[in-house]
Amino acid sequence: MxxxxxxxxxxxxxxxxxxxxxxxxxxxxxxxxxxxxxxxxxxxxxxxxxxxxxxxLARGDEVVTAGGILGKVSKVTDIYVTVEVSTGTEIVVQKSAITTLLPKGTLKGL
CATH class of the missing domain: 1.20.5 (Single alpha-helices involved in coiled-coils or other helix-helix interfaces)
Known part of the structure; x- marks a missing residue:
């Protein structure tokens, strides 16, 4: 039931x-x-x-590094890039630190 x-x-x-x-x-x-x-x-x-x-990357390119430094490439190797940040002042950075390739003529003072 x-x-x-x-x-x-x-x-x-x-x-x-x-x-x-x-x-x-x-x-x-x-x-x-x-x-x-x-x-x-x-x-x-x-x-x-x-x-x-x-x-x-080639010599004469204008770049921005990861640290915000702007400059022209003066020498390129397999791992490192030499960047001219001012007339006569060059720094060496790793290739991987280059973040942006700027158009030609962006940096007038170098």
Whole structure:
């Protein structure tokens, strides 16, 4: 009277639970896809552009270092760059410290 009848599950119910488990992972997968396109891919693109800029450094280029020092490149080696910050004053910095390549003619005093 107070107890209802119990019935066995059919095979169709097992397929529904598999689909339920799959739908719980969809938001997690979407989160990784969005993170890739918003964070990882742009960072890789910036790193590739920075490497290309460092490889293209040549004598006479006007640059900005990571410390904010502006100057003209007077000598380039594999690891180091000699930057002329003022007439007769040169500093040696690592190639990776060069952050920006300025357009020609930006620095008039050098």
């Amino acid at each position: 107070f107890i209802s009848n119990a019935y066995a599950q059919t095979a169709g119910a097992a397929d529904a639970s598999l689909m339920g488990n799959l739908t719980t992972f969809v938001p997690l997968i979407l989160m990784f896809v969005v993170m890739y396109f918003l964070m990882i891919r742009p960072q890789q693109k910036r790193a590739k552009e920075q490497k290309a800029m460092m490889d293209a």
